[in-house]
Amino acid sequence: DAGVIQSPRHEVTEMGQEVTLRCKPISGHDYLFWYRQTMMRGLELLIYFNNNVPIDDSGMPEDRFSAKMPNASFSTLKIQPSEPRDSAVYFCASSTDKTGAPNTEAFFGQGTRLTVV
Amino acid sequence: DQQVKQNSPSLSVQEGRISILNCDYTNSMFDYFLWYKKYPAEGPTFLISISSIKDKNEDGRFTVFLNKSAKHLSLHIVPSQPGDSAVYFCAASDIGDYKLSFGAGTTVTVRA
Numbered sequence: 001d002a003g004v005i006q007s008p009r010h011e012v013t014e015m016g017q018e019v020t021l022r023c024k025p026i027s028g029h030d031y032l033f034w035y036r037q038t039m040m041r042g043l044e045l046l047i048y049f050n051n052n053v054p055i056d057d058s059g060m061p062e063d064r065f066s067a068k069m070p071n072a073s074f075s076t077l078k079i080q081p082s083e084p085r086d087s088a089v090y091f092c093a094s095s096t097d098k099t100g101a102p103n104t105e106a107f108f109g110q111g112t113r114l115t116v117v
Numbered sequence: 118d119q120q121v122k123q124n125s126p127s128l129s130v131q132e133g134r135i136s137i138l139n140c141d142y143t144n145s146m147f148d149y150f151l152w153y154k155k156y157p158a159e160g161p162t163f164l165i166s167i168s169s170i171k172d173k174n175e176d177g178r179f180t181v182f183l184n185k186s187a188k189h190l191s192l193h194i195v196p197s198q199p200g201d202s203a204v205y206f207c208a209a210s211d212i213g214d215y216k217l218s219f220g221a222g223t224t225v226t227v228r229a
Contacts, residue, residue, distance in 0.1 A: 004160070031215045041119070042221030043161070043206060056216060091160055095215055105151055106217060108160030 004109035023092030140207030
C-alpha cells in the first residue's frame with residue numbers, strides 16, 4: 001500500500017480565500033484523523049471519522065473549518081475563509097480496529113504545509 | 118488544555134550515549150501510550166508503544182517506561198545514533214479509543 005496520501009504538499013493562499021486539503025487513507029482503514037501541527041501546541045486533533053462518520057469534531061477551531069468524508073477512500077478539510085493564523089502543517093492519519101487489538105497506531109501522511117498570507 | 122505534556126522542547130546528546138525523553142499526562146483514563154518519530158517534511162511514524170498493564174516495553178535500542186502512579190512515561194534510546202535526530206512525540210489514548218492526544222514534541226539532536 002502507498003500509505004496515507006495527502007495533497008497538496010504545500011499551499012500558499014491569500015487571507016480570505018478558501019482552502020481545501022485532501023486525504024486518501026490506507027485501504028481498509030476505518031478510522032481517519034485530521035491533525036494540525038504548530039510550534040506552540042504540537043499535534044492537535046481537529047476531527048476524526050469512523051466508517052466515514054464524524055465522531056469527534058471538538059478540536060475544530062472555528063466554524064471556518066469543515067471536514068467531510070464522502071467515502072472510505074477520500075476526505076477533505078476545508079477552511080473558508082482562511083486567515084494567517086491558520087498557517088500550519090495539517091496531517092491526515094488513518095488506522096483500523098480490525099486487527100482485534102484494543103488499540104493500534106495511526107499511520108500518518110506527509111502533511112500539507114499551509115501558508116496564509 | 119493539553120493532556121499530554123513534553124516539557125523539554127529539545128535535547129542534545131553525543132553519539133553512543135543514552136537519550137532520555139520524558140512525557141507527563143494528566144488524564145487518568147489514558148491507558149495506552151505511544152511514541153512517534155518525525156523527520157522534517159515527513160509525517161510522524163510509529164516507534165514504540167506500551168499499555169498500562171506493563172511498566173516497560175523494549176524494542177531494540179528503544180525502551181519505554183511507564184509510571185502510572187506518577188502519570189509519567191519516558192523513552193530511552195541506547196545507544197543514540199545520528200539517524201535518531203528527529204522530533205519525538207508522546208501520545209496517549211483510552212483503551213478502545215482510537216483518538217490520540219499528542220504532546221508538543223521534543224527535538225533530539227545526536228552529535229557525532
